[in-house]
Amino acid sequence: MTKTSLRLVAASGASSRRAAPVSRQYHGFAPEGGRGRGRQAVRAAGPLPDPIAWRGGFARVWQAFLLARWGADPHAVAEAFGVRVQTARNWLDGLHVPTGDVAARAMLAWRGEILAAALRVGVR
Secondary structure (H helix, E strand, C coil): CCCCCCCCCCCCHHHHHCCCCCCCCCCCCCCCCCCCCCHHHHHHHCCCCCHHHHHHHHHHHHHHHHHHHHCCCHHHHHHHHCCCHHHHHHHHCCCCCCCHHHHHHHHHHHHHHHHHHHHHHCCC
């Protein structure tokens, strides 16, 4: 059986003061118009909707998404999102929109359908 040992060797002179190589990982803010990824990823993600238009038209987008997915059945919508039937009716009527947690879960589960609804109602 051979015995292996490690030995630390201290460098002497100017070479020991050399800076560590720069990491390729980006540690700052995202570049303007991008999300901190490469140019190809920014192009693939596409432009984000105008925040003012999105906020103003989100009730119509949410209503169109719900109607396309569940029809005009408030009970099905209420069951899908764990909300009261009256809340689902308000959403289907376009009177209110969901809070952040419900909207975030919906975007994770049905992103394509929500974006298709946005295109149908003309919110960009």
